[in-house]
Amino acid sequence: MHVPLSLRRPWPMAGTPRRRAVLILTVAVVAIWAVWAGRGAAPDPKGGASAAAGHDRPAAGEVALSCTGRVEGASETTEVGAGVDGVVAELKVREGDHVKAGDVVAVIDRRELKAELSAAQAAADSARQARIRILRGSRQEDRERADAEVAAAEAVVAQAELQQRRAARLFEQGILSEAERDDVRRNLDVSQARLKAARKAAELVKAPPLPEEAAKAEADVRAAQQRVHAAMQTLEKCLVRAPMSGTVLRTILKPGESFSTLVPRPILSIADTSRLRVRAEVDERDVSRVFPGQRVLVRGEGWEGPGVPGRVERLGAQMGRKTVKTGDPAEKSDRDVLEVLVDLDREEPALVLGLRVTALFLKGKGGAPSPAGVAP
Numbered sequence: 083m084h085v086p087l088s089l090r091r092p093w094p095m096a097g098t099p100r101r102r103a104v105l106i107l108t109v110a111v112v113a114i115w116a117v118w119a120g121r122g123a124a125p126d127p128k129g130g131a132s133a134a135a136g137h138d139r140p141a142a143g144e145v146a147l148s149c150t151g152r153v154e155g156a157s158e159t160t161e162v163g164a165g166v167d168g169v170v171a172e173l174k175v176r177e178g179d180h181v182k183a184g185d186v187v188a189v190i191d192r193r194e195l196k197a198e199l200s201a202a203q204a205a206a207d208s209a210r211q212a213r214i215r216i217l218r219g220s221r222q223e224d225r226e227r228a229d230a231e232v233a234a235a236e237a238v239v240a241q242a243e244l245q246q247r248r249a250a251r252l253f254e255q256g257i258l259s260e261a262e263r264d265d266v267r268r269n270l271d272v273s274q275a276r277l278k279a280a281r282k283a284a285e286l287v288k289a290p291p292l293p294e295e296a297a298k299a300e301a302d303v304r305a306a307q308q309r310v311h312a313a314m315q316t317l318e319k320c321l322v323r324a325p326m327s328g329t330v331l332r333t334i335l336k337p338g339e340s341f342s343t344l345v346p347r348p349i350l351s352i353a354d355t356s357r358l359r360v361r362a363e364v365d366e367r368d369v370s371r372v373f374p375g376q377r378v379l380v381r382g383e384g385w386e387g388p389g390v391p392g393r394v395e396r397l398g399a400q401m402g403r404k405t406v407k408t409g410d411p412a413e414k415s416d417r418d419v420l421e422v423l424v425d426l427d428r429e430e431p432a433l434v435l436g437l438r439v440t441a442l443f444l445k446g447k448g449g450a451p452s453p454a455g456v457a458p
Contacts, residue, residue, distance in 0.1 A: 140206040146371050146445045150406045151362030151380075151424070153437045156353040159331060161348035163341065165319030168192045170335050170349065177333055181324040188349050190341060195320065199313040204283065206306035213299035213446040220287045228284035235277035242270035271326050331435060339435035358426055358433055361394065361439040372443055373399065378424045379442040382432060389431065389442070395425040406438060 171191035175181060249266035252258040283390050291299075334352045335341060341349060360380050374394050381389035398421035425435075426442060433439075 090389075099402050123458045127206045138377050146376075148365070148440055148442050149362050149364050149366045149368070151360045151422075151439055152406055152439050153433050153435055153439060154361050155328065155435060156351040156357050156359065157326065157328065157354040158349050159353045159435070160323060160325055161351050162187065162322060163343075163346055163348050164188070164322045165343070165346075166190055166192060166316060167321065168340070170337050170339050170341060173333060173335075173337055173350075175330045175333070175350070177330055178409060179329060179330045180328070181394075181431060182327045185324045185325055186321050187330070187352075188274055188335075189319040190322065192320050195313065195317045199310070199317055201309075202306070202309040202313045206303070206310050209299075209302040209306040213296075213303050216291045216295050216299045219290060224287050225284070228280070228287040232277070232280040232284050235280040238273040239266065239277045240269070242266075242273040246270045261306070273449050274310045279372065282439050294313055322349060324352060326352065326354060328352045357393065358429070358435075360424040360426065360439060360441055362424055364422050364423045364443075366401060366420065368419045370419050372420075372422055377444040378431075379422065379444065380426065380439050381442065382437060389426075390428060390430045392424045392426040394443075396420055396423045398422065 117227065145405045168190035171186060173187070174185075174189070175187045179264065246266050246269075249258055249263045253260070255262040255366060275359040331353055332350045335349045341347065360378075362378075372394060374397060376394040378394060379389045380392055401418040401420055404419045405419065422441075
């Protein structure tokens, strides 16, 4: 709408000096606040606020390479299972418990194995008694009876010889016929044969066992003892023992759940946490830049402070596939990596087993010199 020139009012700036002073002061305050806020948000070219939070971080020129890794104990995590199929009857440990090598950590319920062991022990006892019987020979009563039969046969022979001498004299005198004399001689021959048989029977009763019989008895005993040993070994496998000293990280199966050797599922996992180390994965392009004794700085995501220092303890013997994923879509997963074990110089409460960390390998500091031909 058009306003007549005569009705227009002048701008307040043309007013009193007091209004102009208030406006100038307001503009000055706004300008000072804007400058102060801009300086607080802008990064300091010499380090500024970010350097105050990480003043102990290594300079960019000191880091040879950076790679991911995971924290593990003095030994890799061991998944413990049983040697027999069955139901978990009891778990004797809980997560976080410290165990020694050989301690029973779980029990598998296999009651039928006890019956098999008893049967095997009974069979072994029977085999041992049979061996004793063979090695001892005949009973004393059998030997005495054999001696008695020999004595009786000898008496019959003596009587038959006496009768034969009498029959010979009577035959010479013509009293006995030739047939009667032959009958007496036959009786003597029969009695002598019976005496010989009795003596052979006595020798057989008193004879030691045959070598093959003794060998068979020994073999039977050994076989029975092996069956007992096998049953005991199977029963011993029902007691799941810790393969090493360490800490129980996780109990996977619970009492009442089944364990199968065909589809093995660990009962629990154990690791030696007496000291921690990092298993870093070095890209195949950077293997030549890592060497034993090299200083390493281990950091975790979201940490404050410089990190945990360490040293390369051992390099892997062969290349393998990458297992530690960062979740970055641009990450290369088709390259081979070399596992490098890093021993840590001190403990850090923030380090737990399985934690994903970043290992910063420093350039030839505090360790062995860089290999020939490799730039420090």
